[in-house]
Amino acid sequence: MLNALSPTSVVASRAFFPPLLAAGFLLLLVVLASLLYGAGPVSASDAMAALMANGTEEAWFVVTELRLPRTIIALITGLALGLAGALLQSMTRNPLAEPGLLGVSAGSGFAVALAILLGATTATLTTLAAQLGALAGCTLVIAATRVQGLGNDPVRLVLAGATMTGLLLALTSMLMLMDQRAADEIRFWITGSVAGKPLSMLWATLPSITLALVLIAIVARPLAAMALGEKAAVGLGHHPGRIRFLITFTVALLVGSATALAGPLIFVGLVVPFIARAFSGPDIRKTLLLCVPVGPAVVLGADVLSRLIAAPAEMPLGVVTALIGAPVLLAIVRAGRMPSL
Known part of the structure; x- marks a missing residue:
C-alpha cells in the first residue's frame, strides 16, 4: 500500500x-496509554508491571483480556474512519464531507439496528448490514453532490446530510420502540463504544478492511489526478465515473466495518x-x-x-x-x- x-x-x-x-x-504513546490507564482498579504501575511479566494475575487479565482487545478495535476503527473521511472529502471536493455528518454513519447505524431487531446474532451479519446501510448513505451523498449548487456549497451539503441523519436517527428510535430487548442492545451500541467488544468482531470485518485498503491503493493516483479536474483526469487516461464508484464502495466497506465495531462515531x-x-x-x-x-x-x-x-x-x-x-x-x-x- x-x-x-x-x-x-x-x-x-x-x-x-x-x-x-x-x-x-x-x-505508540497512545497505545501505551491505552494499555496502562483504565477506569478500573488496576493502576498504571500495576499494568506496567504486568507488561513486564512481574504483575499480578488480575493486572495481567485486565491488560491482555480487556484493554488489549479494545485497543486493537479502536485502532482499526480509527484507521477505517480516517481513510473514509479523506476519500469522501476528496471525491466530493468538500472539506466538510464526513461520514457522520452526511448520513453515511447514520445509514449504517440504522441498518445494524434493523438487523439486531430482526435477530442478527453473528458479527458477520451485523457487519454486512452496516456496510449495506453505509453504501446506501454514501450513494445518497453522491446524488446530493450532483444536485446543482449543493455539492459546491460545503455548508448546504452538511445541512442536507444533517437532515438525512436526523431522519435516520428518528427511524432508529422507532425501531427501539418495537422490541424492548433489542432496544437495550441498540441503545448501548448506538452511543459508540469499543469496550467489551470481542476480537471475533474484528475478524468478521478484517476481510472488508483489507479489500478497502487494496482499493485505496488502486484509486489513490486517479483520485489525485481528479483534483486537477475531470477533463484533466480523462486526459491522463482515468475514468472519473469508475473511480467514484470504487470510492463509494470503499467508503461503504470502511464505514460499515467501523460502525459494526464501535457504533456510529461522528x-x-x-x-x-x-x-x-x-x-x-x-x-x-x-x-x-x-x-x-x-x-x-x-x-x-x-x-x-x-x-x-x-x-x-x-x-x-x-x-x-x-x-x-x-x-x-x-x-x-x-x-x-x-x-x-
Whole structure:
C-alpha cells in the first residue's frame, strides 16, 4: 500500500517525513496509554508491571483480556474512519464531507439496528448490514453532490446530510420502540463504544478492511489526478465515473466495518483528514498516508479520555469524539474560508 500510494515524488518530500514520523510516535504513546490507564482498579504501575511479566494475575487479565482487545478495535476503527473521511472529502471536493455528518454513519447505524431487531446474532451479519446501510448513505451523498449548487456549497451539503441523519436517527428510535430487548442492545451500541467488544468482531470485518485498503491503493493516483479536474483526469487516461464508484464502495466497506465495531462515531472522519491535510497539503496520496497513524491515534486517544474523564465510570466514546470534533467543525466554518482540496 505504501508504494502504491506514495511514488517517488510523494515520499521524497523531506517536509512530509517529520509529521509522518511524529504521528507514528504519537500513536505508540497512545497505545501505551491505552494499555496502562483504565477506569478500573488496576493502576498504571500495576499494568506496567504486568507488561513486564512481574504483575499480578488480575493486572495481567485486565491488560491482555480487556484493554488489549479494545485497543486493537479502536485502532482499526480509527484507521477505517480516517481513510473514509479523506476519500469522501476528496471525491466530493468538500472539506466538510464526513461520514457522520452526511448520513453515511447514520445509514449504517440504522441498518445494524434493523438487523439486531430482526435477530442478527453473528458479527458477520451485523457487519454486512452496516456496510449495506453505509453504501446506501454514501450513494445518497453522491446524488446530493450532483444536485446543482449543493455539492459546491460545503455548508448546504452538511445541512442536507444533517437532515438525512436526523431522519435516520428518528427511524432508529422507532425501531427501539418495537422490541424492548433489542432496544437495550441498540441503545448501548448506538452511543459508540469499543469496550467489551470481542476480537471475533474484528475478524468478521478484517476481510472488508483489507479489500478497502487494496482499493485505496488502486484509486489513490486517479483520485489525485481528479483534483486537477475531470477533463484533466480523462486526459491522463482515468475514468472519473469508475473511480467514484470504487470510492463509494470503499467508503461503504470502511464505514460499515467501523460502525459494526464501535457504533456510529461522528466527527472522526472530519478531524483526522483535517489534521492530516494541515501537514500534507492538498495531495490526497500524502493525506491518506498520514491518516494511517492519525486516525487510530485520534480514536484511541478519545477512548483513553472516555475512561479517565468520568472514572470509575466510562463516558461513551461517541460523546468524546463529538466533544473533540464539534469545535473543529465550528472553527472550519467560522474561518470564512475552506481548505483547498
